[in-house]
Amino acid sequence: MEKNESKCFIRLGSSKNLVFVLIFFMIEKNKMKSGFINIIGSPNAGKSTLLNALMQDKWAITSPKPQTTRQRLLVVRNEGDNQFIFSDSPGYIASASYKLHHAMNNEIEGMKNDADVFLLVIDPTDKHGIHPYLVNMLKKSEVPAIIIINKIDIANSEQIQNLKQELQKLELGDNVYEMSALSQEAIEPLLQKLSDFLPEHPFYFDSETSSDKSVRFFIAELIREKIFQLFSDEIPYSVIVSVDSCKGVDDNSEMAKIEARIFVNKSSQLAIIVGKNGAKIKELGIQSRLEIEKFLRQKVHLGLTAKLKENWREDQSFITKIGMKP
Secondary structure: OOEEEEEEEEEOOOOOOOOEEEEEEEEEOOOOEEEEEEEEEOOOOOHHHHHHHHHOOOOOOOOOOOOOOOOOEEEEEEEOOEEEEEEEOOOOOOOOOOHHHHHHHHHHHHHHOOOOEEEEEEOOOOOOOOOHHHHHHHHHOOOOEEEEEOOOOOOOHHHHHHHHHHHHHHOOOOOEEEOOOOOHHHHHHHHHHHHHHOOEOOOOOOOOOOEOOOHHHHHHHHHHHHHHHHOOOOHHHHEEEEEEEEEOOOOOOOEEEEEEEEEEOOHHHHHHHHOHHHHHHHHHHHHHHHHHHHHHOOEEEEEEEEEEOOOHHHOHHHHHHOOOOO
């Protein structure tokens, strides 16, 4: 138990002999706990869904398609004397083919340095199993890890058993949880376990801080999420969203005015995004606006345009400009 000794000298009398008494006040510090819980795993393992469940709110965009998450995201949950700092990450891309993919993998690499706990999320229906990079990452680290066997609501018993056997061979530890990130019932026991791992430390963030990302980041992500939902094939992976103007984003304002651009990788994709007579981009704008209004809790005017930025996934300066490390 940490103690803080406070010394105080009090004068008790004024006779020939002055008497001073030393009083030690032993003040016990609050056992505040705060730490970084870094969520890692392969693409489409359910990391972002788990993050949202742990936060009891939507912070990370999700879709059934892999590689939805591109950048690391920190979000903060305060619970009594505990501060959970959850960190979502892109899924590790084994066959990284673009500079964008390498930048996404680097986002995971950076998570080695500040983790207090790792959450390795695994999809038992993934036939590729656990990637060796993630296994080595945990084995080389002295940071404790909790292994989440996710999606038990859709996996069969054979798939789950095969994954358990693989985990035993890999010797990644005994902290293995079977759960569905979609089920709130599994969240409270997991939070309690995470609390046991948190180090005693003053809160890193004040009560007003919820994330390390700006409002513009979340707006761009919500638009990109709708692109994943509305378009198929290569389109969702070939676009990036930039929020150029964001005015009146305040609960006290009557309406927020937002201007955003969608950059596409090839000229042929521009026509697909816009659609016949602008029908597709109009539909995208409507659905994005509704989602942004939920997030901001205010009315929104959204101006949305599409622009060609050829081969942007190989343009390192452009990738860095949108906030991703080379």
